[in-house]
Amino acid sequence: EAGVTQSPTHLIKTRGQQATLRCSPISGHTSVYWYQQALGLGLQFLLWYDEGEERNRGNFPPRFSGRQFPNYSSELNVNALELEDSALYLCASSLIGGSEKLFFGSGTQLSVL
Amino acid sequence: KQEVTQIPAALSVPEGENLVLNCSFTDSAIYNLQWFRQDPGKGLTSLLLIQSSQREQTSGRLNASLDKSSGRSTLYIAASQPGDSATYLCAAPTSGGYNKLIFGAGTRLAVHP
Numbered sequence: 508e509a510g511v512t513q514s515p516t517h518l519i520k521t522r523g524q525q526a527t528l529r530c531s532p533i534s535g536h537t538s539v540y541w542y543q544q545a546l547g548l549g550l551q552f553l554l555w556y557d558e559g560e561e562r563n564r565g566n567f568p569p570r571f572s573g574r575q576f577p578n579y580s581s582e583l584n585v586n587a588l589e590l591e592d593s594a595l596y597l598c599a600s601s602l603i604g605g606s607e608k609l610f611f612g613s614g615t616q617l618s619v620l
Numbered sequence: 621k622q623e624v625t626q627i628p629a630a631l632s633v634p635e636g637e638n639l640v641l642n643c644s645f646t647d648s649a650i651y652n653l654q655w656f657r658q659d660p661g662k663g664l665t666s667l668l669l670i671q672s673s674q675r676e677q678t679s680g681r682l683n684a685s686l687d688k689s690s691g692r693s694t695l696y697i698a699a700s701q702p703g704d705s706a707t708y709l710c711a712a713p714t715s716g717g718y719n720k721l722i723f724g725a726g727t728r729l730a731v732h733p
Contacts, residue, residue, distance in 0.1 A: 513663075540721075549725050552714075565720065595661070597664065608666050609721065610666060611663040611664040611665070614662070614663045
């Protein structure tokens with residue numbers, strides 16, 4: 508069974524551009540989470556989607572947004588990129604929202620030049 | 621506000637040693653705690669999930685315990701191997717937020733032959 512898949516693996520952008528990151532959850536999982544892992548800052552919660560709705564959001568500016576599609580895959584969009592947005596972006600999924608194990612993808616390494 | 625601390629930050633041991641990694645959290649009203657492993661530049665692999673009603677969970681050479689009253693969890697690794705070298709992260713839900721996990725900074729483990 509396929510795990511959580513993320514694309515692209517690496518993404519290089521310049522300041523001010525927009526980045527789109529994609530995530531496909533494990534089959535049967537309805538909840539998708541996005542985390543940012545920047546050097547020196549650890550893992551920070553970004554967004555949680557469940558059944559197509561945004562359920563929770565971390566302390567990030569509105570230029571970080573996303574959506575979940577009917578097939579439960581998800582997209583993270585980062586507008587007006589800044590240098591400090593350079594990080595590993597990790598997507599995770601779980602069977603349902605709640606006290607379930609989180610399964611992570613391998614991440615998208617975003618570099619903003 | 622949930623805060624998660626991991627001690628030690630780094631550990632270097634010879635192969636075969638039994639190890640204890642520590643995790644402490646400030647809000648004891650958690651319903652579970654998870655331990656993850658992360659290899660350099662990669663995503664997270666879920667190791668163990670301990671529900672609040674449980675005291676410990678075991679998987680192979682790994683054993684994790686949870687003491688909510690003291691706000692502590694430990695990950696015990698028996699007979700360490702070079703392949704165990706990685707960063708180990710614990711994560712607890714934030715207060716009232718089921719799916720907003722707060723991660724510790726991790727313990728970077730190096731097991732040398």
